[in-house]
Amino acid sequence: GEFASTIVGGDEATVLKLLNEGAIGSLNLTFEFEGIEGYTPLMLAAESGHERIVSLLMERHVPTRPQLTNSMMFAVCNGHEQVVDMLLKQGARVNEVGTFFRAEQDTALTRAAKHGREELVDMLLQRGADVNHQTNTFINVFNVLSKCETKNGNGTTALELAALAGKPRAVEALVRHGAEIDRISSCGPSSLIIAAAGGHENVVATLLQGGADINRGVAQERQSGYIRNGITALMCAAGNGHEPAVEMLVRHGAIIDQQDSYGRTALIDAAEGGHERVVEKLLQCGADLHQHCRHGSALMEAAYMNRERVVKTLLRAGADPVARDETGSTALQRAQEGDSAECLQVIKQHLAEKRREERALEARTRREQRARAEEAAARERQQVARKREAERAADAARRAAEAAALEEQKRAIAAETEAKLAAERAAAEEEARAREVERLAAEEVLRAEQRAAAVERSAARAEQARRSEEEASRRADEEKARRLAKAAEQRAAKKEAKEKKKE
Incomplete structure (x- = not known):
């Protein structure tokens, strides 16, 4: 107990003295500390985060791989990054299940996620930690969320444990390294439902940005023993009274x-x-x-x-x-x-x-x-009064219309009579004009006939003169022809006489 207290207290000088005196013969030395059996000096030093003591112990005694892994996981639980780095460099296996954590089947990554060690989550992922390693840890969103149960079977991963711890940076790192964001185990909810049930709205936002299915339902057993199927993140956030998470889920499309x-x-x-x-x-x-x-x-x-x-x-x-x-x-x-x-x-x-x-x-x-x-009765009375008034007005209008029609009829008859007289006068005047036109036309015909007779007489006289001229011309032509014929006969007689004379 005194030696364990010396290591936990970080008394480097006393530890070095004990090592020199051979008080620690082997790193396999185990003892009870705070009611827990099986602690080794290296595990205590790593859990307490004393880098120099861890280094001293490993310089004097070569640790086995299980010792390195167990010590690393204790250092992870308390967030001692430098100690974890030292132990990894000495050969601790990042994906090995420590002997102290076999019941939960935890690795360093799931332990870091469970304890909310965001820096260590990122470090372990960079060192090749299995992002989807499944533990035997079971989370029931209807029980107290700070507690987990241990069950055999397909349990939770580091992502669900980080969501439970409410660590958005760890969740973001796990998603970035390929964690199955909508994975639902046979005995537990999804990471989004866990975050919503715990009221971790920053983790909810991170998971939604990573593409988590906001309306996916899961099966969970309630404290009363019955199993509910189809529970959503919104139901869990609402059932646990987390208003900011509820508001965020609704804003992102939760049904x-x-x-x-x-x-x-x-x-x-x-x-x-x-x-x-x-x-x-x-x-x-x-x-x-x-x-x-x-x-x-x-x-x-x-x-x-x-x-x-x-x-x-x-x-x-x-x-x-x-x-x-x-x-x-x-x-x-x-x-x-x-x-x-x-x-x-x-x-x-x-x-x-x-x-x-x-x-x-x-x-x-x-x-x-x-x-x-x-x-309604008042309106009806008003309507009756208005109807009677309208009837009286209509009767007066009818009588006025009849008087106006009679007056119009009288004016029409007078106008018709006047029009008839005017038409008769116009007809008489038209008839007189027609007779005058007829007389003038007859006179014009007579004058035309007289002019035609005069023209005919002139034409007859001209024809007679023409015939006389033609007759005179014919006679002159005939006389001329006789003279020519007589002259020709005379020339022929003279020619004949000459010919006879020549003979």
Whole structure:
């Protein structure tokens, strides 16, 4: 015990003295410390983060690989980066499960993630740590989130443990190195659901940026023993009362009214847990106030759990206190079943106030109906008066129209008579003009005939003169022809006489 205290206290000089005196014959020396058996000097020095003592121990005695790995994992738990680096360089295996951690099947990376050692997570990943190594750690989002259970089987990875610890830098590093972001084990939730259940909104944001499925549901066993399938990150954040995480999930597209296998929603979980501000936030975002699960509505669950402030909030928002669940129970009956005296009183007061409001509404409705009836009667009287006035006006207008029509008829007859007389005068004048035109035409015809006769006489005289000229010309031509013929005969006779004379 004294030697262990010396190492833990970091008394380098005393440790060196003990080493020189041979008090530590081997690094395999084990002893009990703080009720835990199996500690070795190197493990204690590494867990305490005393680099010089770790170095002294390894200089005097060559540690085995299991000793190096166990010591490294103790150093990881307490965040001693330099010690972890020293032990890795000496041969500690980054992916080996330490003998002290076989039950959980932890490696250095899962241990660093579980304890929220963000710098060590990044260091171990750079040294080749298996980012998707599965431990036997089981996380139940309905239990206290600071605790984990150990179960055999397909357990959690470093990413889920870092999400549980609420370390966004570690989560970002793990995602960057290929961690399966939406992995769901056979006995635990996804990293996003773990972060949401713990209210780690920065981790939620990191996982959403990394592409986590915001509406993916998982199966979880509740403390009461029944298993819920289809639980989402929003349900877990709401059920644990984490308003910032709820707001972030809704802003990134979480389905507000998504139901699990029991028909439960985020609003029902928040109401059951008594988280008034989360209930208000979900209602502001449009959550269905009247949606029922197998156990009833959000109001019924809050009433059963005696969540007085939540019951008041839901009633103000319009929740129906007389609606019934599958068994026929109302919120009032559920409050009685849960011995929820405060909620029972709140619901009774609400129902009484509602009845008073209904009676007041009925009285106001009757008054309004009477007022409307009186207004209708007054309107009817006004309509009758207006109708009579309109009829009188129409009758006067009809008589005026008839008088106007008669006057118009008289004017039309007078106009017709005047038009007829004017037409007769115009016809007489037209007939006189026609006779005058006819007379003038006859005179013009006579003059034309006279001119034609004169022309004919002139033509006859011209024809006679022409014929006389032609006759005179013919006679002259005939006379000329006779003279020519006579001359020709004379020339022929002379020629004949000459010929005879020559003979």
